[in-house]
Amino acid sequence: MEHSKITETELWEYVSKKADDTTIRKVEEWMDSTGFDEALFTKITSIYELTSAQDPSVEKAKKRFFKTVEPKTVIWKDMLKYAAILVFILGGTYLYNRVSSTKNQTIVQTTFGEQKSITLGDGSKVWLNAASSLSYSTESPRTLFLEGEAFFEVAKDSLRPFTVTTPDDITVKALGTSFNVKSYLESPITATKLLTGKVEVSSKSQFIESVILFPNEKVSFNKNTKKLLKSKMDADASNIAWKEGKIQFENTSFQEIAIDLKAHFGKQIRFKNEAIATTKFTGAFDVSTPIEEIFEILKISKGFTYELNRETNEWMIK
Amino acid sequence: MFDRHYTRLYNYAFKILKETDLSEELVQETFIKLWENFENIKESDRSIASFLITTLKNKIIDDHRKKQTRTKHTNLYALQTTIETQIDKEWELVERIETIYTTLELKTTEIFKLSRDKGLTYKEISEQTGISVKTVELHISKALTAFKKGLKDFF
Numbered sequence: 313m314e315h316s317k318i319t320e321t322e323l324w325e326y327v328s329k330k331a332d333d334t335t336i337r338k339v340e341e342w343m344d345s346t347g348f349d350e351a352l353f354t355k356i357t358s359i360y361e362l363t364s365a366q367d368p369s370v371e372k373a374k375k376r377f378f379k380t381v382e383p384k385t386v387i388w389k390d391m392l393k394y395a396a397i398l399v400f401i402l403g404g405t406y407l408y409n410r411v412s413s414t415k416n417q418t419i420v421q422t423t424f425g426e427q428k429s430i431t432l433g434d435g436s437k438v439w440l441n442a443a444s445s446l447s448y449s450t451e452s453p454r455t456l457f458l459e460g461e462a463f464f465e466v467a468k469d470s471l472r473p474f475t476v477t478t479p480d481d482i483t484v485k486a487l488g489t490s491f492n493v494k495s496y497l498e499s500p501i502t503a504t505k506l507l508t509g510k511v512e513v514s515s516k517s518q519f520i521e522s523v524i525l526f527p528n529e530k531v532s533f534n535k536n537t538k539k540l541l542k543s544k545m546d547a548d549a550s551n552i553a554w555k556e557g558k559i560q561f562e563n564t565s566f567q568e569i570a571i572d573l574k575a576h577f578g579k580q581i582r583f584k585n586e587a588i589a590t591t592k593f594t595g596a597f598d599v600s601t602p603i604e605e606i607f608e609i610l611k612i613s614k615g616f617t618y619e620l621n622r623e624t625n626e627w628m629i630k
Numbered sequence: 631m632f633d634r635h636y637t638r639l640y641n642y643a644f645k646i647l648k649e650t651d652l653s654e655e656l657v658q659e660t661f662i663k664l665w666e667n668f669e670n671i672k673e674s675d676r677s678i679a680s681f682l683i684t685t686l687k688n689k690i691i692d693d694h695r696k697k698q699t700r701t702k703h704t705n706l707y708a709l710q711t712t713i714e715t716q717i718d719k720e721w722e723l724v725e726r727i728e729t730i731y732t733t734l735e736l737k738t739t740e741i742f743k744l745s746r747d748k749g750l751t752y753k754e755i756s757e758q759t760g761i762s763v764k765t766v767e768l769h770i771s772k773a774l775t776a777f778k779k780g781l782k783d784f785f
Contacts, residue, residue: 368640
């Protein structure tokens with residue numbers, strides 16, 4: 313038959329559905345004829361299938377990617393730019409979300425589940441976590457008072473010290489360094505973690521000798537026992553989890569975790585028995601995780617029940 | 631760098647997963663993991679490429695396992711073996727096709743891709759590139775010969 317003469321390019325046209333009617337007829341007649349080479353036809357079809365390529369929206373994916381990783385870029389750059397990074401975490405009472413200036417005193421506050429960033433007059437940056445309050449006098453933006461939790465990137469200025477004082481009268485002084493301070497008002501513990509450089513932790517009333525920290529060291533002060541404890545920390549602990557939108561705790565008592573959860577979800581958590589309150593947990597959650605889900609996950613390692621008291625609007629744990 | 635690796639990884643993921651959203655998601659996560667580990671990876675392009683593909687392969691396997699656990703397949707092991715073989719086989723194919731393209735003349739690759747990826751007819755290719763339909767067919771024919779030879783293990 314005449315149709316036995318078929319070229320691979322015609323087959324390719326046919327397989328890729330770009331052939332005109334003449335070619336289609338020609339190929340189909342060939343397929344019905346004795347000259348049909350099935351192996352060849354299969355090969356060309358396979359080539360067509362194997363070389364298939366999607367045309368994904370690279371631009372869209374790229375935008376999404378850079379949006380996700382951007383916070384890290386900024387932190388990285390700032391780490392180089394600024395001399396010091398410090399974080400204060402203090403337990404706060406119920407706070408309203410407002411920025412107010414009375415005379416020369418500036419107060420920046422956040423409510424439950426809210427975060428804010430502020431640039432101080434000297435160029436230092438502050439990220440304020442949920443249920444927190446930061447106050448300072450406009451004339452001396454390097455002398456701060458904090459209740460709650462905040463992350464500081466301190467602009468270098470060797471002539472003017474940068475200090476942050478907590479309600480339990482502990483002062484952390486940046487000595488051209490980056491560091492992380494954690495102190496809860498509702499919790500007996502105030503902890504300072506040093507990332508790089510050097511900090512001095514002192515108190516006029518709580519303890520006599522000040523403590524100097526070196527990189528990857530932390531010091532915690534217990535208000536009840538008046539004990540100071542200095543220890544090493546692992547590199548992971550230097551993550552400022554809340555700033556990355558996470559609630560993170562490592563080998564932390566449920567009582568302590570409850571303070572964080574309250575700051576994020578705005579509801580008091582009460583414990584019916586001491587045993588569960590002192591049980592220690594390790595975990596990390598996205599701040600968007602519902603509190604019930606966090607409870608469910610914690611329950612896996614240590615059983616307890618939780619219930620929302622509608623009258624008092626408090627979580628009861630037992 | 632992103633553009634170069636993205637399409638390649640996405641195409642690979644799509645071949646296995648056959649789902650656009652899931653492929654996008656896993657490739658996205660792969661890049662984020664690269665970002666997080668950037669300091670630990672030697673900055674030669676080779677190690678970035680291999681980090682990316684290893685991460686993506688693991689993500690595909692993880693995702694597959696998660697789904698299996700969810701649907702509680704009985705013959706877990708057999709299915710896992712299948713995806714693991716498939717994963718390597720598909721990657722081999724990706725690399726093989728790339729190699730074949732590099733052995734072709736640039737013009738041949740360009741014309742073949744206009745046909746395969748852009749879905750143009752010979753006539754349209756001829757108009758776009760300013761060469762005759764006969765020559766277009768010649769390039770296509772050359773490419774097909776190379777693919778027939780190069781892909782014979784995959785037929």
